[in-house]
Amino acid sequence: MEARVPPRQLAFALPHAESLSRDNFLEGPANADALGLIDRWPDWPNRVMLLIGPEGSGKSHLASIWAEQSGARSIASHALTAAAVPGALATGALVVEDLNLGAFDERALFHLLNLAREDEASVLITARVAPVALPIELRDLRSRLRAIPVVQLLPPDDQLFRALIVKFCADRQLAIDENVVSFLASRIERSFAAARETVGQLDAEALRLGRPVTRALAAELLRGG
Missing domain, CATH: 3.40.50.300 (P-loop containing nucleotide triphosphate hydrolases)
Structure with a gap:
């Protein structure tokens, strides 16, 4: 009997709110x-x-x-x-x-x-x-x-870069722990655009696979699959 392959979950790009208030600006x-x-x-x-x-x-x-x-x-x-x-x-x-x-x-x-x-x-x-x-x-x-x-505006230092990763995750309501933040901060280009893009990809991949955001998932994403 042929095994049934479970359907692949689709990830929908839902809008997310990025706060632009003074209180939410990372200094x-x-x-x-x-x-x-x-x-x-x-x-x-x-x-x-x-x-x-x-x-x-x-x-x-x-x-x-x-x-x-x-x-x-x-x-x-x-x-x-x-x-x-x-x-x-x-x-x-x-x-x-x-x-x-x-x-x-x-x-x-x-x-x-x-x-x-x-x-x-x-x-x-x-x-x-x-x-x-x-x-x-x-x-x-x-x-x-x-x-x-x-x-x-200059490139972010390590502290600001890590804070940006946390903020972009919070904007998308993604639960993320310190291990994931440290892993990403040490492996992606240290730029604002790279942090935002990587968090967006991580969000989409977690939704597609129905998995929480973990260090293992981040590692799979950065390996390319």
């Missing part, structure tokens, strides 16, 4: 300068500031904290148009998210910086790299961006 040497900038507002060295850091380093979380404090609106850089600039600055504070290569209207951004100066508005721009690394064609904009003070 460490890597983000101390950036958090200090947010906490010092409106006493900034310049009305427009640039927050630079790799993917997943906390730029959006810090921008959300500042928006709550300042009443700032938020707009993605690729969605910024010249016509949208006056409305975007209506509250006197604005977050421009994710200033990336070739993904924004240079003239709209230049118009925004000019109007912000005229209106004495505060603007926080987030980006993965400094403006000097962007091949901006509009010379006046290139000059203006390079004059804006930059605050950088």
Whole structure:
């Protein structure tokens, strides 16, 4: 008699809430300068500031904290148009998210910086790299961006990295013990993006197999199956 193979459980990518409140921001040497900038507002060295850091380093979380404090609106850089600039600055504070290569209207951004100066508005721009690394064609904009003070988010130290793994698990309501945290922290790339991606994969694998999150499961995942 042919043995019946049990059906494979499917893993569904259910939405999960990642808290962006001030209380849930993980502090460490890597983000101390950036958090200090947010906490010092409106006493900034310049009305427009640039927050630079790799993917997943906390730029959006810090921008959300500042928006709550300042009443700032938020707009993605690729969605910024010249016509949208006056409305975007209506509250006197604005977050421009994710200033990336070739993904924004240079003239709209230049118009925004000019109007912000005229209106004495505060603007926080987030980006993965400094403006000097962007091949901006509009010379006046290139000059203006390079004059804006930059605050950088650095790679996480060991303590912050382990705390990030715990937080990403908590965001997904995953029960995880110290053995799993230590195992992951010593074996994956020490970056914010790697921690988030690995926890997401671990969550999906635990759901697919109907198993708890253990060191053994983490080892299987990192081995590739």
